[in-house]
Amino acid sequence: MKVRIHVSLKPGVLDPQGRAVHHALEGLGFSGVEDVRVGRLIELEVADDTSDETLDAMCSGLLANMVIENYRIEKAAPAAAREPA
Amino acid sequence: MSFRAAYVTFPGSNCDRDMAMALEKVSGVAPTRIWHGDSELPDRLDLIALPGGFSYGDYLRSGAMAAHSPIMRAVKEAAGRGVPVLGVCNGFQVLTEAGLLPGALMRNAGQTFICRTVPLRVENSQSLYTAGYEAGQVIRIPVAHHDGNYFADEDTLDRLEGEGRVAFRYVDTCNGSRRDIAGVLNEAGNVLGMMPHPERAIEEDHGGTDGRALFESAVRGLVGA
Numbered sequence: 001m002k003v004r005i006h007v008s009l010k011p012g013v014l015d016p017q018g019r020a021v022h023h024a025l026e027g028l029g030f031s032g033v034e035d036v037r038v039g040r041l042i043e044l045e046v047a048d049d050t051s052d053e054t055l056d057a058m059c060s061g062l063l064a065n066m067v068i069e070n071y072r073i074e075k076a077a078p079a080a081a082r083e084p085a
Numbered sequence: 086m087s088f089r090a091a092y093v094t095f096p097g098s099n100c101d102r103d104m105a106m107a108l109e110k111v112s113g114v115a116p117t118r119i120w121h122g123d124s125e126l127p128d129r130l131d132l133i134a135l136p137g138g139f140s141y142g143d144y145l146r147s148g149a150m151a152a153h154s155p156i157m158r159a160v161k162e163a164a165g166r167g168v169p170v171l172g173v174c175n176g177f178q179v180l181t182e183a184g185l186l187p188g189a190l191m192r193n194a195g196q197t198f199i200c201r202t203v204p205l206r207v208e209n210s211q212s213l214y215t216a217g218y219e220a221g222q223v224i225r226i227p228v229a230h231h232d233g234n235y236f237a238d239e240d241t242l243d244r245l246e247g248e249g250r251v252a253f254r255y256v257d258t259c260n261g262s263r264r265d266i267a268g269v270l271n272e273a274g275n276v277l278g279m280m281p282h283p284e285r286a287i288e289e290d291h292g293g294t295d296g297r298a299l300f301e302s303a304v305r306g307l308v309g310a
Contacts, residue, residue: 067238
């Protein structure tokens with residue numbers, strides 16, 4: 001099973017990196033960008049029977065720093081039944 | 086009476102030798118080097134030091150991987166028993182990631198690596214590590230970091246201030262740290278994490294000796310002198 005973990009800074013935590021990217025986008029002439037926050041995407045390939053609790057434990061224990069970050073777990077849709085060859 | 090200290094070398098540590106030299110110069114006893122993959126610490130330690138550097142290449146977040154290395158289980162257990170633990174720079178990052186100190190160290194607000202000697206104000210001169218300074222004393226200690234921007238929520242910051250757990254503060258805004266915090270103590274006072282490098286201010290050849298009193302305080306407090 002493919003799982004994507006989206007890690008983002010909590011609201012209210014200043015994101016200097018996002019601000020620099022925002023500034024650079026404006027420098028390139030892109031107007032109308034109101035805010036930029038830079039996060040991290042972690043893709044995991046895990047056993048199909050991996051529980052949500054286990055995924056949460058991975059996220060809060062290592063993949064995200066809960067002091068400053070939030071995470072969101074996105075499981076890839078189960079593969080459609082394959083056509084026999 | 087001999088001072089028994091150990092320091093941990095993680096893959097990517099680069100201030101471990103400086104830390105060892107500082108401990109030896111001040112205490113007269115060479116500390117024991119511990120590898121991150123070890124799972125046990127020597128018996129009856131007076132102090133454990135986590136040095137600066139870029140453990141595990143700063144993968145994921147600075148200090149995040151080191152915080153879960155085998156030796157950190159033993160360090161946590163020792164800290165819980167009251168064994169003093171000093172984390173400098175990356176060592177501070179490791180201590181926050183390991184949950185031994187509150188807060189987190191984020192990318193510097195200016196996005197740049199900061200490498201210079203900065204003035205620090207000693208906010209708490211009662212701790213094991215700072216008893217050799219006067220409260221309010223300004224000392225000059227080098228900083229060298231990219232991720233030194235201390236963050237904690239307002240309640241935590243208020244609690245740290247109220248309990249006298251802010252050990253050092255930057256006199257001039259340095260890296261965007263909340264309330265200009267440069268070093269914090271744990272609740273029991275046996276764990277100190279700080280971004281500036283006291284081990285780089287031990288001898289005149291370093292350009293200053295203001296870091297020496299920190300190690301002297303610890304040695305005096307732990308074994309008497």
